[in-house]
Amino acid sequence: MKTRSLTLTLALGAAALTLPSLGHALDARGAQALAQSKGCLACHAIDKKMVGPAYKEIAAKYRADKTSEAKLVDKVMKGGAGVWGQMPMPAQSVTPAEAKTLVAWVLSQK
Secondary structure, three states, X not given: OHHHHHHHHHHHHHXXXXXXXXXXXXXXXXXXXXXXXXXXXXXXXXXXXXXXXXHHHHHHHHOOOOOHHHHHHHHHHHOEOOOOOOOOEOOOOOOHHHHHHHHHHHHOOO
16 A cells, blocks of 8 residues: 555656646747737747747847846837837737737747
8 A cells, every 4th residue: 555655646746847847838839829819920930030030039139138028028019120120010919918928938939
């Protein structure tokens, strides 16, 4: 009986260790789906420049800047131009929470 209990305990412990990574994967898929539904992927791609810069490029540029998330959330909501060339990014029709989700996902690209 002790062996069975120990086996169950170890199995539950191992499962618990995988949950954070599973949650992150689900969050990433949700954020990518949000980007698709909001039209972000019409101008941006994860790994290549389109009308706007690639998300991996954006993540690399802002990786060391601890204030970048707030700046980029503001830029998504209000629009901007000049950082990546002359093509402006118009203000996006997203809530602050959606903008934060999108920016966190973009900044997580490696």
